[in-house]
Amino acid sequence: MKAVQFHRFGGPDVLQYEDAPKPQITEKDVLVRVHAVGLNPPDWYLREGFKALTPEWRPKVDFPAIAGTDISGVVEAVGDDVSGFSVGDEVYSMVRFPSGLAGGSRGYAEYVAVSPSELAHKPKGIDHVRAAAAPMSLLTAWQFLIDVGHDESNPLQPHRHKPVPLEGKTVLVNGAAGGVGHFALQLAKWRGAHVIAVASGKNEALLRDLGADKFIDYTRQAPEDVVREVDLVVDGVGGPKSGRFLRTLKRGGTLFPIFSLGFEGADEARERGVTVSTTQVRSSGTQLEEIAPLLSDGTIKVVIDGTYLLEQASDAHARAEQGHIQGKIVLTVR
Template sequence: MKAVRVHEFGDVSNLRYEEIETSEPAADEVRVRIHAAGVNPVDYKIRQGAPFPIDLPWIPGWDIAGVVDEVGTDESEFEPGDEVYGILPFPGDGGAYAEAVTVSPTEGKLSQKPESLSFEEAAAVPMAGLTAWRSMQLTDLQAGQRILIHAAAGGVGHFAVQFAKHRGAHVIGTASGSNEEFLRDLGVDEFVNYREERFEDAVEPVDVVIDAIGGDTFTRSLEIVKESGVIDNLPLNLTPEQEVAADGHGIRVVQADTLDREWLDEITEVLDDGTVAPTLDTVFPLAEAQQAHELSEEGHVRGKIVLKTSEGDEN
């Protein structure tokens, strides 16, 4: 089968499209013929050499959508022919940038693919969608509350906007001016062009902040969160000083790196009923993973980047 592998960490030239052996599933695993794989910022950060428990050569990626073609002797949940999507064990070895992968459905958080989505659309959901869904749980966002979502047009952000609106919240999103119409269509009630104004000057106090940026953005967000409010710091990059400052403002900070499998089933429901939809920025052939990483590294992706395999080309 074809796969993209990294043999040494560094720039995009280290992504090699090559032929490797197709693995067989263990007793508790299924093999999925991957039709599409989602691209996330963590992929290029590890490729660049970010500390992560990865052995080389490494196949990047965690988001997959495809068809089960073989099941292990102890696996009873899925059958050959099932259309599935999900996230490979994270943190873990990845393996999504390939034409097939073996995975335990429980550890890999697999679910039946939403009938309403193409494989490419489904591959855009798992990591970003689960992260945004987790934010809704951790912050306990309620109807009528005010929520500020930073980087609202990005992968996590554009799902968070839709989930927050689904909960009945008043949604404020920050992004560049070119994304205003896109975010208005998704449902934001207020838009802040971060290139033209400081959000802390433009926004009235909020109950919840979803911070996908961290650093100075987190510190400035403390100024507009109500006492007893909450910030979800997605990059997990707070300094001790920032933690003390948040405590001094009476603000609860949540940080987590776990994603629950049952959330994917819940997300599937709101995808299939049309409440939420993924946005695809660009779909690249698997062989063009280098171009996909170059676009991802620019940091201005609207929605998600997806890689399509030759399996996907057959449909």
């Protein structure tokens, strides 16, 4: 088969479209012929060698490596012990995450082997491009806001993450036009929240169309200077600056930094009576099946920044490095 592999860490130019062994499935696996692949930040973290992590946190990567978790396609073959899926079924998945973080997910390819526990039937109302764009970002928003869906220990904090009630609450979503952000906005609205969307001005029309009740252009005013008494902040950007949103929250409020590494506001959060919680998204075919009707009927819309052919993966990564992505970037397979 053809796949996009890399033989060393580096920039987008290390991604090579070349021949690779076609996956051989066991009796417990499903072989999927891939039609589209969604890009996510872990793809370029892997390609760069996880340089943002301290050495002891960096997973060992065996070369050649193939990035990519989010796929949509058609079942090519089914192992003897697999039930619930048949050859010809249209399916989508977030493959082996976080277990495949070090290149074992292997989504940038014409074929991928998937555990049925991570696989779901593709929403009938959307195409493969939108289905491939959804899994990681939408499962992240879902597991933060609706249902964690697992009891695995959290490597990012000592306590289990717990979603909070949303109906009638005021929720601020920072980075609302991004992959996780535009899904978090829609899920909060679906659950009855009043949503304040924070993004650059070019995204206002899109975010209001997705349901935002109020919009703040961060290039004109800092949201932490003008917003107060919010119940929940979902910070889709996260990192060291996430603590600035503590002042926007009411006492008893909650901050969910999607990317929590470097958060420095723990002491201030305690003083303000604010709960800070995060979690790491995990693959779940069960949740993707649950979400599928919401994607199919348009309750949740998938925004596409752009599409590239699989062999143009390096161009797609170069676009991702420019930042300010509106929704998701997707690779299509010929």
